[in-house]
Amino acid sequence: MVIKFFSQTTGFIYCILALFVIIVLWKKGLMSRKIRSVFLFASVLSGFLFFSPVAPYQFQTVFLRNLSSHGSPAVFVVFGLLFIAIVSFVIGRIFCGNICPVGALQEIISAVPVKKRGKYLKKYYVFIRFFVFIAFLVLAVLFSISLIGILGIKDFFTLNMLSISFYVFLIFVILSFFIYRPFCRFICPYGLFLSLLAIKSRYKFRRTDLCIDCRKCETVCPVDEAKAGDNKSECYMCGRCVDVCPVKGALVYSSEFKKE
Known part of the structure; x- marks a missing residue:
């Protein structure tokens, strides 16, 4: 025991x-x-x-x-x-x-x-x-x-x-x-x-003003939660979206909503 x-x-x-x-x-x-x-x-x-x-x-x-x-x-x-x-x-x-x-x-x-x-x-x-x-x-x-x-x-x-x-x-x-x-x-x-x-979590992966809307994050996301407006309830924090983002700082784990 x-x-x-x-x-x-x-x-x-x-x-x-x-x-x-x-x-x-x-x-x-x-x-x-x-x-x-x-x-x-x-x-x-x-x-x-x-x-x-x-x-x-x-x-x-x-x-x-x-x-x-x-x-x-x-x-x-x-x-x-x-x-x-x-x-x-x-x-x-x-x-x-x-x-x-x-x-x-x-x-x-x-x-x-x-x-x-x-x-x-x-x-x-x-x-x-x-x-x-x-x-x-x-x-x-x-x-x-x-x-x-x-x-x-x-x-x-x-x-x-x-x-x-x-x-x-x-x-x-x-x-x-x-x-x-x-x-x-x-x-x-x-x-x-x-x-x-x-759904209401403070910290999420968020797009910033640096986002160029290339949609590479959407393509690679295995649960279809990377689109603008997705609530991220099914986001498992796998990081694939960040890995493929071509612009540093365009997709960040943040508590501040900057762009959708």
Whole structure:
């Protein structure tokens, strides 16, 4: 139990430190593809070593009223989820994009040069995720059934290959080669919650007066959230838009809206 608690705590400490460092790097304009890759691999490693901070699973335990199922005190779990939610409301979905082991694993796989499908169907993705969220609530609250457990997040990251659920999540991993972040965009109930908060987040990727409207950011964005007027609710802070922007300072991570 002590080791289990220590592991969960270590993962949460990593989450806090990583959030702080990534925010500073983006604000200072120092973030790069290599640095993002370091955080992504560190996040995935955290998932396999500590099974933390795997927020979708922890979010599920709240509705199952089984907060201690993974060895951490209930107050610790609730505080962690609230902390991530508040931070996401201010800075956007940095947690989903770079720190959650589930999202980080899919992000790494998405870099494989295979043509992705369904980029321009984000409205349908949101609709499907709302439907899944309702099913998630009904199953958890009325029947004490863990949808996230059935889908195999814990079995996958704990390498429980004897469980059928391990292979259920493995399907999502394989789909990540062809669809950008399928679990995040179709299933994740906590991600849906954070996406609603991100709509009003203070810090986002914003165009400045230096923007030349070349639309390269729109072309490369894997979730179709780089257009003028997009609310960035589905922006996973992957940084592809900044990478391809031909004018330095035309697209920045900022709290000030300058041009749309």
